[in-house]
Amino acid sequence: MSKASAVELASTPRAGRATRLSFGAAVNAAQRQAMELDENVFVFGIGADGKAGIFGSTAGLKERFSARRVFDTPISEQSLTALAAGAANAGLRPVLVHQRFDFLLYSADQIANWIGPWRYISGGHATMPLTIRAIVGKGWGQGPQHSKSLHSWFAHLPGMQVVMPGSPADAKGLLLSSIFSNDPTLFIEGRSLYAMEEEVPDEPYFIRLGRALVRRPGKDVTLVAIGSLVPGGLEAAEQLAAERIEVEVVDLRTLVPLDLETVLASVGRTGRLVVADPGWRDFGAAAEVIASVCERVGPALKAAPQRVTWPHRYAPTSAPLEAGYYPTSADIVRACKSAVAGI
Amino acid sequence: MGQTQAADALALYRMMRLIRRTEEILIAEYHPANEMRCPMHFCVGQEAAPAALSLQLRPDDVIMSHYRSHGYYLAKGAPLDAMIAEFYGKATGSNGGLAGSMELAHHGFHFYSGAIVGGPLGLAVGSAFAQRYRRGGSGISVAVFGDGAMDEGVSYEALNLAALHRLPILFLCENNRYAAHTPAPARAASHDLIARAAAFGVAVRRMPDKNPLELAAAMNVIVADIREGRGPFLLEVETYRFCGHVGPESDDHLDYRPVAEVDAAKASDPLAAMLRLARAAGVADAALEEVDASCDEQVWSAIRAAKAAPFPRFQDLRGIEAANGYAPVVRELIDAAPTRFLGGQAETRLRPY
Ligand SMILES: Cc1ncc(C[n+]2csc(CCOP(=O)(O)OP(=O)(O)O)c2C)c(N)n1
Numbered sequence: 112m113s114k115a116s117a118v119e120l121a122s123t124p125r126a127g128r129a130t131r132l133s134f135g136a137a138v139n140a141a142q143r144q145a146m147e148l149d150e151n152v153f154v155f156g157i158g159a160d161g162k163a164g165i166f167g168s169t170a171g172l173k174e175r176f177s178a179r180r181v182f183d184t185p186i187s188e189q190s191l192t193a194l195a196a197g198a199a200n201a202g203l204r205p206v207l208v209h210q211r212f213d214f215l216l217y218s219a220d221q222i223a224n225w226i227g228p229w230r231y232i233s234g235g236h237a238t239m240p241l242t243i244r245a246i247v248g249k250g251w252g253q254g255p256q257h258s259k260s261l262h263s264w265f266a267h268l269p270g271m272q273v274v275m276p277g278s279p280a281d282a283k284g285l286l287l288s289s290i291f292s293n294d295p296t297l298f299i300e301g302r303s304l305y306a307m308e309e310e311v312p313d314e315p316y317f318i319r320l321g322r323a324l325v326r327r328p329g330k331d332v333t334l335v336a337i338g339s340l341v342p343g344g345l346e347a348a349e350q351l352a353a354e355r356i357e358v359e360v361v362d363l364r365t366l367v368p369l370d371l372e373t374v375l376a377s378v379g380r381t382g383r384l385v386v387a388d389p390g391w392r393d394f395g396a397a398a399e400v401i402a403s404v405c406e407r408v409g410p411a412l413k414a415a416p417q418r419v420t421w422p423h424r425y426a427p428t429s430a431p432l433e434a435g436y437y438p439t440s441a442d443i444v445r446a447c448k449s450a451v452a453g454i
Numbered sequence: 455m456g457q458t459q460a461a462d463a464l465a466l467y468r469m470m471r472l473i474r475r476t477e478e479i480l481i482a483e484y485h486p487a488n489e490m491r492c493p494m495h496f497c498v499g500q501e502a503a504p505a506a507l508s509l510q511l512r513p514d515d516v517i518m519s520h521y522r523s524h525g526y527y528l529a530k531g532a533p534l535d536a537m538i539a540e541f542y543g544k545a546t547g548s549n550g551g552l553a554g555s556m557e558l559a560h561h562g563f564h565f566y567s568g569a570i571v572g573g574p575l576g577l578a579v580g581s582a583f584a585q586r587y588r589r590g591g592s593g594i595s596v597a598v599f600g601d602g603a604m605d606e607g608v609s610y611e612a613l614n615l616a617a618l619h620r621l622p623i624l625f626l627c628e629n630n631r632y633a634a635h636t637p638a639p640a641r642a643a644s645h646d647l648i649a650r651a652a653a654f655g656v657a658v659r660r661m662p663d664k665n666p667l668e669l670a671a672a673m674n675v676i677v678a679d680i681r682e683g684r685g686p687f688l689l690e691v692e693t694y695r696f697c698g699h700v701g702p703e704s705d706d707h708l709d710y711r712p713v714a715e716v717d718a719a720k721a722s723d724p725l726a727a728m729l730r731l732a733r734a735a736g737v738a739d740a741a742l743e744e745v746d747a748s749c750d751e752q753v754w755s756a757i758r759a760a761k762a763a764p765f766p767r768f769q770d771l772r773g774i775e776a777a778n779g780y781a782p783v784v785r786e787l788i789d790a791a792p793t794r795f796l797g798g799q800a801e802t803r804l805r806p807y
């Protein structure tokens with residue numbers, strides 16, 4: 112990985128030539144560059160070598176790197192995960208792709224019993240440098256078996272890194288960091304972000320895992336936004352600015368490691384906290400962020416923290432129910448307002 | 455023989471035709487109206503197996519199906535109206551609009567399906583276990599799945615459990631040669647699926663679906679054996695999907711299967727074969743025409759009803775979202791001795807021990 116180490120770990124990409132890319136194209140670019148940088152990187156998963164290329168995110172990789180390094184698989188998630196683990200222990204850097212988060216549940220045993228503890232129980236000798244990409248379906252009746260986002264489950268496991276990018280440029284830099292991290296990483300991609308476009312630096316770059324990004328400064332309320340709720344959070348901040356409420360939007364970027372420093376610094380400035388988490392509320396990531404903040408600066412808060420999350424039920428397929436199911440920027444606006452009003 | 459042959463032929467043709475027309479009409483209706491807002495896996499070309507199965511099933515039998523389930527839902531005798539209403543996301547749908555196509559179910563007809571590959575095999579084992587456990591009945595369970603499910607570990611655990619407990623279960627594997635867009639050679643080095651099941655002690659057979667009458671006759675013997683307690687059976691049906699993997703569009707532009715293969719499969723359409731077989735068995739043209747007309751009318755009438763039906767509302771779901779109570783025995787015990795469960799229990803009070 113000698114060439115890669117020339118580029119420092121940054122919290123924001125360095126300037127330089129950039130190209131407007133969609134989220135999916137940025138994920139694709141990260142894998143392409145990782146494979147160029149390091150022969151040990153390989154990409155596999157159901158449909159990974161197909162023409163459609165998992166929503167475009169792996170399109171063209173097989174043509175570029177051959178079937179040795181990019182390949183389709185049987186529908187055998189548990190064993191594919193074990194394959195990744197064995198290969199990672201042997202020094203390769205596997206990237207295993209799941210078209211839906213839901214499908215990786217067959218590999219929950221591999222992740223919780225083997226991959227998570229691996230380095231620790233080896234006395235720190237062995238490593239587990241693998242990346243599991245999981246795409247979270249949303250909308251058009253994906254329903255209970257194609258729309259779950261169980262990031263909180265896996266963030267609960269010691270030894271697992273959980274990454275949730277909220278923009279194309281972050282997706283690229285965070286995926287490169289995940290692939291080259293020596294610890295196992297669950298990299299979660301909101302399908303609803305796939306069409307989002309922005310300028311993405313051409314060169315390979317690495318966004319440090321565990322470094323949240325203040326996407327918009329504001330003095331009235333801290334909004335910690337996660338993954339696919341980052342765009343909605345920014346939209347909400349924009350709307351609230353028109354009503355003279357200044358929202359500081361902190362894009363968490365990674366659940367594990369959790370950048371509590373950045374969150375605490377922001378809450379120190381605003382005294383108010385809202386967390387927007389694209390998952391179920393109960394026992395979830397938002398609860399963890401709020402609890403961690405309260406433990407440290409609870410008494411200094413000016414208002415009770417608020418959560419904007421999915422309701423605690425399975426995603427219904429019926430269109431009107433589904434439309435009312437996912438939180439929107441309007442829900443974030445409401446939560447910020449009630450935080451500011453102190454209720 | 456002649457008369458039952460004609461009756462079976464007509465019944466098979468009727469079911470195959472109903473499934474085919476349901477799928478074709480839904481495919482045509484899906485866009486541009488976009489009123490069916492759920493991913494749907496159509497089974498055009500694969501109608502023979504569900505139709506053949508439909509002749510064998512009784513009300514107390516259970517189907518656990520994969521998501522390519524529409525044919526099996528109808529094969530179990532569940533109402534077309536409730537299925538199509540479910541696709542439209544309506545409160546009158548068989549799942550109340552909560553599931554759409556991928557997890558289509560009709561509890562009353564013991565029909566269930568889901569979109570996690572391999573799951574139905576395991577669930578059908580549990581269902582067959584319950585049928586045998588209860589004794590008395592002769593109900594069986596049918597696991598319906600594709601060749602892709604034979605990639606999953608859970609499938610082999612299920613086959614083993616079924617053989618171990620000699621359960622009344624039919625494993626019905628629809629081998630359409632592809633798992634989504636992945637062909638069999640990209641998924642396994644050995645392609646003898648039934649040999650894998652046989653290795654666990656499950657009785658097996660492989661059959662094409664080009665002669666639905668023969669398929670039904672074979673299933674008849676297989677199902678009778680299962681009912682009589684001779685243990686699990688895996689039937690692999692060689693079939694072909696004419697439509698795309700998911701959604702109403704063709705996906706042949708993705709070049710995952712040879713054009714010649716698709717054309718050849720369509721040229722030996724099992725529904726066309728069934729029509730010929732029905733005529734040969736002596737079914738009158740008038741009867742066949744009546745089937746054709748009535749299938750279309752049934753589908754259109756179900757679509758009209760679905761469109762007119764109300765959507766579900768969150769407030770109506772509170773009942774099913776609440777806790778689901780306790781087994782009746784708890785109520786009986788409470789009524790008999792209220793103090794046993796309600797208060798007065800020393801051990802439920804906190805105290806220093
Ligand atoms: C556990 C799991 N992994 C992956 C998928 C994605 N997926 C949906 S359908 C499918 C192909 C299944 O093929 P097969 O079992 O042959 O059934 P067919 O679609 O051909 O009827 C795949 C891989 C899934 N639904 N569940």
Ligand SMILES: [Mg+2]
Nearest residue numbers: 600601632633
């Ligand atoms: Mg198949």
